[in-house]
């Protein structure tokens with residue numbers, strides 16, 4: 001009996017030793033945080049104005065153990081993500097971020113007083129997949145050097161003060177799945193080559209800028225699942241977009257687009273179409289009644305005329321999807337004379 005128990009105990013021996021060893025490491029404070037990375041993080045903290053949300057970042061604690069807003073890889077102990085969010089901190093993004101070379105996820109989000117430009121050293125982050133600098137007060141152009149970060153899948157620069165035109169070289173980011181440049185101060189036209197993003201699926205929003213000129217024809221064949229070009233100053237034709245067989249959601253509202261809707265071809269699995277507040281004319285084509293996945297339609301505030309075709313899902317939308325046109329009639333609007 002006794003030997004049995006001893007044997008049983010000894011099964012546990014190796015893991016017990018490992019457990020004691022690692023808790024000894026923890027309590028003895030054997031530092032996991034890479035010293036170069038700790039120094040870089042403290043520079044970042046300083047540049048952000050030493051905000052209260054980063055009070056756990058102190059020189060004599062371990063960035064991999066007790067610091068908020070960062071995480072280290074469990075094998076290499078290198079910092080792999082950095083998320084500074086929801087704060088009124090006043091400061092800038094330090095170039096020291098370029099020394100955290102294992103970063104995969106960076107998010108500076110809802111920091112209305114974060115100012116300055118994107119530091120060029122960010123191109124050192126060869127593993128960076130998710131870059132979110134959103135709802136802040138960053139300025140300057142959308143830097144060309146971002147196209148050097150080939151690992152990027154998400155580039156989200158929503159709601160800042162980025163200005164200038166959109167760099168065509170962004171299409172070189174072959175892994176890009178989500179490009180959000182909405183609500184900035186971007187001018188000029190949409191790059192001609194924006195139909196040639198390589199990834200099989202792309203969410204693209206350029207909404208709420210001051211983009212002008214025609215929509216490039218190349219977008220007709222692009223791999224977009226969502227295309228949001230709303231609230232810009234785009235003009236001319238957009239009829240060629242609706243046949244794109246990858247597209248589920250298209251939002252063109254609030255531009256100056258002007259084309260005849262009467263004979264437009266619609267991809268049959270479109271789910272969301274907003275073309276309100278433009279200068280679109282002609283009739284609503286009967287082919288729209290064939291779209292059986294359509295959750296949202298809005299053609300209001302245009303110059304459309306004639307009867308709203310009866311059938312499909314077209315009568316499931318209320319009058320606000322159709323009102324303020326030249327002479328549309330029929331359900332859900334008043335019946336045609």
Ligand SMILES: *[C@@H]1O[C@H](CO)[C@@H](O)[C@H](O)[C@H]1NC(C)=O
Pocket residue numbers: 112113114115137139
């Ligand atoms: C944003 O930056 C601009 C100048 O770059 C400045 O005038 C403005 O006050 C800043 N806004 C906030 C909320 O910090």
Ligand SMILES: *[C@@H]1O[C@H](CO)[C@@H](O)[C@H](O)[C@H]1NC(C)=O
Pocket residue numbers: 156158177178179180203
């Ligand atoms: C892309 O990012 C935006 C935020 O900018 C988010 O709302 C949207 O859901 C994302 N789309 C995809 C497909 O990840």
Ligand SMILES: *[C@@H]1O[C@H](CO)[C@@H](O)[C@H](O)[C@H]1NC(C)=O
Pocket residue numbers: 195196197198199200201221222223
């Ligand atoms: C779209 O994705 C497919 C893969 O589904 C790819 O073969 C094609 O090259 C992509 N389109 C463009 C314009 O790169």
Ligand SMILES: *[C@@H]1O[C@H](CO)[C@@H](O)[C@H](O)[C@H]1NC(C)=O
Pocket residue numbers: 318319320
């Ligand atoms: C019309 O439909 C939208 C979306 O379902 C809804 O939010 C809105 O309240 C409706 N308006 C009226 C006047 O029924």
Ligand SMILES: *[C@@H]1O[C@H](CO)[C@@H](O)[C@H](O)[C@H]1NC(C)=O
Pocket residue numbers: 253276277298299300301318320321
């Ligand atoms: C359609 O768009 C117009 C103009 O932007 C808006 O007033 C209306 O509420 C929208 N209707 C729906 C159903 O969203």
